[in-house]
Amino acid sequence: MLRQLNINRLLLAIVLTSLSLVIGMTGFMVIEHYHPVDAFYMTVTTIATVGFGEIHPFSQAGRLFVSFYILYNLVVVAYLVSVMSSFIFDGELRKIYNMIRTDQEIKRFSGHVIVCGFGRNGRRAYQELRANGARVVVIESDQELMKSITSGSTGEDYDGDGLPGGGIYTVFGDATTDLVLKQAGVERASALITSLPKDADNVFVALSARALNPRLKIIARASLKTSESKLLSAGADSVVMPDEIGGSHMAKLVVRPEVIRFLDLISGLSADKLRLEEMSFEQLRRDLHGRSIRELDVRSITGATIIGMRTAAGSLMVSPPVDYVPAPGDVLLVLGSEEQIETFEVRFRQL
Structure with missing residues (x-):
């Protein structure tokens, strides 16, 4: 992932910078026998190229070490500047922060x-x-x-x-x-x-x-x-299969246009859309359990219509008989406008 690649670039820049400090301090301590504090000072001034001068004159081996050390740091500093510029000016830090925040949200x-x-x-x-x-x-x-x-x-x-x-x-x-x-x-x-x-x-x-x-x-x-x-x-x-559904839809617009227009109402593709909602027996208010579809009287109360039902056995019942009593495992299929379905939810759903 691109985010991981950017993080890896930043980590590599940090590792190269840390390695440069270690190499510099080790070299000054071993070759020039500097105290650790003096070695750290010389390492930082060399990397920063401020040119404050040597604590004591370098030996020939020391000059050779510093020459190669400066060449190495030219590459490290150039890479570090390019990475930090990308993170600061191109908004990479903000992007990584947002991605980490998103990951933490998704975990919940x-x-x-x-x-x-x-x-x-x-x-x-x-x-x-x-x-x-x-x-x-x-x-x-x-x-x-x-x-x-x-x-x-x-x-x-x-x-x-x-x-x-x-x-x-x-x-x-x-x-x-x-x-x-x-x-x-x-x-x-x-x-x-x-x-x-x-x-x-x-x-x-x-x-x-x-x-x-x-x-x-x-x-x-x-x-x-x-x-x-x-x-x-x-x-x-x-x-x-979207292509197959699309072809069938276009053909039915020729042979059964009104059926397709009605389906468009249900699917939300039309401006005056209808809403097809489902409610399981378990979601139905407890005081309505044991009542038949006639006794529920959904149409008179809400304007919506029960057009189907999936029974607990798995069969689909279209226009279920008015004397049918919903049982555990059944799912009611209700059709109506947004307002009618919202009323149905308020009046019939278990809170």
Whole structure:
């Protein structure tokens, strides 16, 4: 990672400077038999090239040592100045501070969602997750891409998750490696979306993430149909093929346009968007347990409609019978406007 490379450059500059001090003091003490304090003084004045003069005249061996020592320090000082200039004037220190702060914040995350790759699909997933209140960590290898997005130069709006300068919680690096996934908190995450451009990379991410967190929900992007089975075998729970979905969507706009427009309302692609929300039996207010769908009377109270239900057995029920009584493990699917769903949440969700 670039951050690690910059830190390594700074550490190397510090090591070379420390080594220069050790070499200088050792040389003056061994060759010229200086006291340690005098050796330190001569070392510093030689490195700084201030020219205060010798404590006592050098021997021929001492002059030879000082000559090579000065040449060595010309290189060390030039490297140290270039590194420090980069850190001070190019804002590297601030960047490293912000990255360390971000890493510390991510270490406290639990139940968050990780998005691998911040291309078109990754950005759309991020926006949808943030709109629904999820905490998101992005893994991206291209720092310039993230810089352009957070600065607003792409024309896209991001709330920044509260980071300094309107940034996004980001781990820079290769998402296929265990180290980067761990930095993103994969062991504590609830879900991971991998939307890298190459199917093979998405397979590696799914494989690594599943090994690090067996309970993790993994959604993977695929370009080729043949990659679907590989991703599922690698540990992905679901595979999405954007190209295939896009082609099907365009065809249905021809043959069933009103159906697609209705789906656009639900997906938020239309200006007058609807919201499809789910609520499990366990999230339902306790005093409403044991009531049938008719007795719940969701439509009259909120204006929203129960359009489906996933039963505890795993089957999906469309327009469940009004006499059906939700049971533990069931999940209600409710459709309505933002205001109707908010009313539903207030009136029916267990606080």
